[in-house]
Amino acid sequence: MRLPSYPVSEIRQELAETVRACPLTVLQAPPGTGKSTLVPLFLAEEFPGEIWLLQPRRAAVRALARRLRALAGADLSVGWITRDGRDLPGGARVVVMTEGVFLRRLVADPELRGVSCLLLDEFHERSLAVDLSFVLARQAREVFAPALRLLVLSATLDADWVASLGVPVLQAGAQPHPVAISYNPPGPGENETVQALRVGLDRLRRGARGILIFLPGEAEIRRCLEGLKRGAPGATILPLYGRQTPSEQNLALEPPPEGQQRVVVATNVAETSLTIPGITCVIDGGLRRRPVIDRGRGVRRMVTGRISQASAVQRSGRAGRMGPGEAIRLWPETERLPPFDPPEITTADLAGLLLVLAAWGDISRDHYSWPDPPPEEHLREARELLEDLGALDSRGRITARGEALYRLPLDPRLAAMVLDAEDAPRAALVAALLEEGEVLLPPAAEEAGANLERRLEILEQCGQGQGRWGNTLRPGAARRIEAGLRRILATLGRGSRRSARGEAGGWGGVPGWGGLLVQAFPDRVGRRLEGERYRLIRGGEFRLLPGREGFAPDWIVAVEVQQGPGGATIHLAAPLEEETLSALVAARETVREEYFLHHGLVKVRHRRYLGDILLSETPVALQRAGRAREAVVDLVRREGLSCLGWSDSARRLQERLVFLRAHRVRLGQDWPDLSDRGLEETLQEWLPAFLPDPPRADCLKKISLGAVLKSRIPWDLLSLPDQLAPEFFQLPDGSRQRLRYDGDRWILAARIQQLFGLQELPRPAGVPLEVEILSPARRPVQRTSDLAGFWRSTYQEVRRELRGRYPRHAWPENPLEILPGDQPRRRQRK
Incomplete structure (x- = not known):
């Protein structure tokens, strides 16, 4: 097998020897050095059995498998598997798959029979699935498959964590082509999307052939695409994000025609593994969007924030794959980025992870070697949910119902809904729709508001008439939902559904969409307070997106709830029927x-x-x-x-x-x-x-x-209180003044004339009394605990300052030799 030469080729022999000798090896190699495409083929020539390569995204699985096939030719068979598709020829030596697929295969066969090497690619992303794959693969090797070799691949890694593993760390040289990096932040009042559009048009006018723009989400991508198409009508402008169909994604991944100007506007799906041909210029908005769970209310919020240094390196590396390139970063050069993104395991909903651990046989957090352990509080919440769904018993062991929930390719909540429904196809349709996310195009979504029933009606009414969905449904959404529906029903048909039902009391069989959804979201039932405001079972008030149809039922099941800048909002909900509510x-x-x-x-x-x-x-x-x-x-x-x-x-x-x-x-x-x-x-x-x-x-x-x-x-x-901390103090003129107590201090506030003749201050608690000396107008003049010292050193200065302002009051030169008085006195004429 003749392979191209990349920097990783220089360590081919060392890599093979190290992997053969060590159960776990780390390979750190910059973008463009060939680690994802050449290393699996190197190992396939050195080791018998299958080489499994894990990828974080389905688009990367398909694209990487195509690239490996092109390199291997007829010498080696390469296959791929994702949740929604596969191309797995018999005798495949290299198999590319997502981490989710790997976890299911591992739980089904902990011995991983026939697998010699497991490669965990793009480990720096620290997704929930890659952490769990790493943890369970290590345990499987220790207990069930001692011959298995693990190889962690990444462009950037936390040095402290790698050192804590105590394993060999190999490094490949820099990428073969230089990338010039510059900074061009947005101006005042502008955002990264506007700046990306401006810089992109500028580079097109300068003759750039291949441009990759990174933006945080689909909404920003759409706005940038519209501007690029208006400003550069002759160029090919393509989006790239996770919810596209494979055929849509392939448009951006295929080589462009010779001489054609092309711009790909992508989320961080294009950050790793995918090689987009012809890219010589990267415009990096420097932002990413990720979900974070509000622990108190179980609400997901989408957080848009600055990327990490590791992500910035990965993105700029896209420009140097085929030749010299440039990367334009849309943030100030002086801004310090965090070294790595926070591991998803520290912020995500852990119900799915805990169900996998239960299926593996042990939910105890401390029995695993985590890169970053899941927070105990988050695991406790996940366990409570799984117990409510009947997936775990009181000792944390998986039940027959839990095994049925695990087999379904769904979030545990949705799996419970499908399992308990009398009308399984109807429930599976709801689950497939919710797994897809928003299915309507913006105009239709604005009209429907949060009305989930309206979306389901569109799908049911359209049925097979896909051509009539026109400007209502997102491209490819119907096909993906249909594929998801078939996958769910097929899995449901293979399991013993009836025997797994009934272990988690519920409300199955109640007609209506709300009766279905309450099985999955019993903690998301909400009651309208007034207008568009609702209170949910778990607490908190939320605003419902009503849409132009005025959707605002008295009782709802809130399916999608997000926390945004304007507060918590219910994005998807269905009415709750009276029978279900009762x-x-x-x-x-x-x-x-x-x-x-x-x-x-x-x-x-x-x-x-x-x-x-x-x-x-x-x-x-x-x-x-x-x-x-x-x-x-x-x-x-x-x-x-x-x-x-x-x-x-x-x-x-x-x-x-x-x-x-x-x-x-x-x-x-x-x-x-x-x-x-x-x-x-x-x-x-x-x-x-x-x-x-x-x-x-x-x-x-x-x-x-x-x-x-x-x-x-x-x-x-x-x-003792009256002796040690008296309430009053008797002044020299016979009047009583109330004392003020402030923590460990006691204070006497009196006009200066009331204090004439007084030198010694009481100390019954061993603490000197503080005297706040006031002017005749009761304004503070001075505070002291040494009144005798005040008369000696400061009084004459105070007398000179105040006697002109208060001439009707006594101001003797020696305040200790006259009778004190508090009444105004005329000054004697000289």
């Missing part, structure tokens, strides 16, 4: 007596809930409510001590007691913590004793907090 309420209704405050009075209501949705409420007299005293204590704990009847004198006493506690070490006395926090922490100890039995509506208003505070002081310290 069954759901009967099974999951909860009744609670809830206590709340209304104008300081304790009120009680008997409330019926479906999850977090209030169904009805009835007032209840407090004296007749159950567990009233405990409930009132819980109410105060929830509302805080401010709901009690605090008086000014009680607050002042509390401040004095907090002051004494702050100096308990100095005093040698163990003063209790009577701050708000301290009282809240000991609420159960003291509040019940101050509540009448039974409590009355005004019981909180009538509690004396002064009495509460005194009850918490040890009996041997009861007489």
Whole structure:
């Protein structure tokens, strides 16, 4: 087999020897060095058995298999498998597949009979599937297939993680063609899509033949395509993204005609593995879009953010595959990118992963060697869902129903819906549609809003008349849904569906789309509050996209919920039929007596809930409510001590007691913590004793907090607060001034004339009294704990400054030798 020469060819012999000697090897090679296309063929000549090459995307599987076949010719048979298609000739030595296909094959045959080498390509993307493939493949090799050799392939890898593996790391040289990198960020008020369009048109006018533009999503791609077609009518403008049909994707992957100008506008599906012929210029918007789960509400939100350094390297490498190229990055050169994208396992819904582990035989996180372990909280949520769906028993073992759910090529929620439905084809149609995502083109989607029924009606009505779908359905959506429908029904027909039903109580058999969907999304039932706002069972308020048809039923099953800049929005929903709702309420209704405050009075209501949705409420007299005293204590704990009847004198006493506690070490006395926090922490100890039995509506208003505070002081310290932290201070003129306590400080605020004749300050708690000296207008002049020092050093300066402004007040030269007074006095004329 004659193969082209690439940088990876230089380490061919070393690679073969290392893989033969070591169970796990890492190969790090920049884009364009031949790692995806040559390494599988190298190993096929060195090892007997099959070489399996894993890829993260179906488009990459098909394109890479075609490339491998072209290189191998008649010397070697190459096949490929994805979830929705395969081309697997007999005796294939190299098989390219997605990680999802691999995981199912591995669980079915842990010994991987006939497989000698497993290659995990583009490992740096750290998808959920590649992490799980890596973990289970290592365990399979250790337990079932000791002869299996694992090879991790990537252009960029986390050096710390690689070092932690303690395995050989081979490196190939740089890509054969240089790529000039420049930076051209958008101007003020512009975004990356607008800038990508401008730069793309500029390069076309300069004569560029092959341009690849990276944008984060389909909407941005459509806007850029429209602008390019208007600005460069002679060029071929093609999109490339994951939801296209294989034939649509092939248009962008086939070599262009000689001399033709071509632009491919793609998501990060074009970032790795795929070689797009003729590309010499990459325009990188620097953004990617990925789903993140809002853990609190189980809501998916699409996050658009800056790519990592690893992704930027991969993207720019697309320009140097066939010859010298350039990469234009649409962000400032000074901007620092994160080294790698966050592993998907840290942010994704883990129900599917946990079901695979259950099918493998062990759901314990700690029994696997993870690159990054899945968060325990996320696994707990996934386990709760799978138990609700009947897939796991209370010990975490997979049930017969769980095995049936696992066999279906669907998310566990949708698998449960299909398994439980009386009308399996109808349920499979819903599942296939939801797996596809949005099936309508933008104008039709805006008209339908969130109405899932409308989308299903379009599919059912059109039936076989695919030519009439015209401007309503996305290109290829009907064919993909039909293929998904056949795949689901075929899998369902092979399993023992009837024996697997009934283990997870449900509402199967109820007519209507809502009756189907509630099987998959029992936690997404929602009730309309007003207008387009809904509350879901798991809590939170969401806005429904009503569309021009005014879709806004009273009860819904929210299928697609996303968090965006404008808040949480329901993008897909179906009405919930009355019969289904009644069954759901009967099974999951909860009744609670809830206590709340209304104008300081304790009120009680008997409330019926479906999850977090209030169904009805009835007032209840407090004296007749159950567990009233405990409930009132819980109410105060929830509302805080401010709901009690605090008086000014009680607050002042509390401040004095907090002051004494702050100096308990100095005093040698163990003063209790009577701050708000301290009282809240000991609420159960003291509040019940101050509540009448039974409590009355005004019981909180009538509690004396002064009495509460005194009850918490040890009996041997009861007489000390007035001695150590007095409430008043007697001034030299005989008047009493209230002291102010602030944490560990105590403060006397008085006009300067009231302080004449006073030198020594009290220190009963061993803490000097702070004096806040005020002007005759009661404005602060100075604060001091050394009043005698103030008279000696600062008073004369203060006297000169204030006597002109307050001439009717006494300003003696020696304030210690005259009788103090607080009344204005005329100055003697000289």
